[in-house]
Amino acid sequence: MHSDVVASRSAEHRDSRESRNGGSPPDAVSLAIIEQLQEDGRRPYAAIGKAVGLSEAAVRQRVQKLLDQGVMQIVAVTDPLTVGFRRQAMVGVHVEGDVESVADALTAMSECEYVVMTAGSFDLMVEIVCEDDDHLLDVINRRIRAVPGVRSTESFVYLKLKKQTYMWGTR
Amino acid sequence: MHSDVVASRSAEHRDSRESRNGGSPPDAVSLAIIEQLQEDGRRPYAAIGKAVGLSEAAVRQRVQKLLDQGVMQIVAVTDPLTVGFRRQAMVGVHVEGDVESVADALTAMSECEYVVMTAGSFDLMVEIVCEDDDHLLDVINRRIRAVPGVRSTESFVYLKLKKQTYMWGTR
DNA sequence: CGCCAAGGCTGCGAAATCCGCAAGCATCGG
DNA sequence: CCGATGCTTGCGGATTTCGCAGCCTTGGCG
Numbered sequence A, B: 001m002h003s004d005v006v007a008s009r010s011a012e013h014r015d016s017r018e019s020r021n022g023g024s025p026p027d028a029v030s031l032a033i034i035e036q037l038q039e040d041g042r043r044p045y046a047a048i049g050k051a052v053g054l055s056e057a058a059v060r061q062r063v064q065k066l067l068d069q070g071v072m073q074i075v076a077v078t079d080p081l082t083v084g085f086r087r088q089a090m091v092g093v094h095v096e097g098d099v100e101s102v103a104d105a106l107t108a109m110s111e112c113e114y115v116v117m118t119a120g121s122f123d124l125m126v127e128i129v130c131e132d133d134d135h136l137l138d139v140i141n142r143r144i145r146a147v148p149g150v151r152s153t154e155s156f157v158y159l160k161l162k163k164q165t166y167m168w169g170t171r
Numbered sequence C: 001c002g003c004c005a006a007g008g009c010t011g012c013g014a015a016a017t018c019c020g021c022a023a024g025c026a027t028c029g030g
Numbered sequence D: 001c002c003g004a005t006g007c008t009t010g011c012g013g014a015t016t017t018c019g020c021a022g023c024c025t026t027g028g029c030g
Helices: A028-039 A045-052 A056-068 A099-107 A133-146 B028-039 B045-052 B056-068 B099-107 B133-144
Strands: A072-078 A087-095 A112-119 A124-130 A150-164 B072-078 B087-095 B112-119 B124-130 B150-164
Touching: A028 A045, A028 A056, A028 A072, A028 B072, A045 A056, A056 A072, A072 B028, A087 A099, A087 A133, A087 B112, A099 A112, A099 A124, A099 B150, A112 B087, A124 A133, A133 A150, A150 B099, B028 B045, B028 B056, B028 B072, B045 B056, B056 B072, B087 B099, B087 B133, B099 B112, B099 B124, B124 B133, B133 B150
Parallel strands: none
Antiparallel strands: A072 B072, A087 A124, A087 A150, A112 A124, A112 B150, A150 B112, B087 B124, B087 B150, B112 B124
């Protein structure tokens, strides 16, 4: 359940520039390719080609382009609990002033895995991953609340992760 | 050749059985391997071996085991906005009665990408991915609220995704 | 209409990688 | 001492990756 990137075409985190529709959405064939790779990120190009009706080389080119454009990443994802992290939480943030600058500050924290600007009673929703309660307390109480513009926060500590998929575009 | 789609290591979603620490957390070397694959899910075993100080065969065995145990998955991840989904939201759910049964019902919905049981003012947090406003409305107002045990919900529509990483275990 | 450039696809060898397997070691625990 | 486990080295064959040379279609343009 989680993953990330590398070297040449690595996109460590995606901000507006990348996720902005830098172009039109992928066509049906590329979607099909993505779907294949969502099932198994290491599936051979030839197998994908057979499944979507394209040659191996064509699949290779399209995958490379999708990677370069930042439309998708092929990465290993894990369940944080199985790799030693004991505390996770979703934090809702109330902001006064510029929301985006606060979002940027939170984005810079390594403990924040997920930062999104929202409409509703919270201005920001942030998912954080910590090693233990002390760590969690430190991040929420000291670091996040210290960011200029943060008026208040509300935390939702994870008790159990029930579902986490990566099947976008599949339906 | 690939009629074995079903097979071995597909873990479309993980529930308690899988994510429960089925064993001790991976050792330092396996963590290092995961880290490599978080950078590039297609990196060759030999390259990984060189990076973590193991032979190609050993890396192969460990990766296979990590996959089989469900500790990690290697998959393609995309930004929903770039593949045609226009509306995303985080929904906080207040439950009366058994929280887990509600969580299971939500988990069964394909629009729910992420379902987690939490402590705090919400009993559940659910991330939803939809094609447009109508779709979103339908899911929240009709489907989710129709689940027995759901007392009320609060929605946070996504305005902008600022960060999304997959670097667990890396820090 | 004719020409040309660009983009996407196919088909190929060549190189690299994957994969199973066997033999040899070292460690750990009963 | 024995058995289980995990790693290494080595090996060959199957598979996959990769670069490149065509080919074809599309779109711009005189």
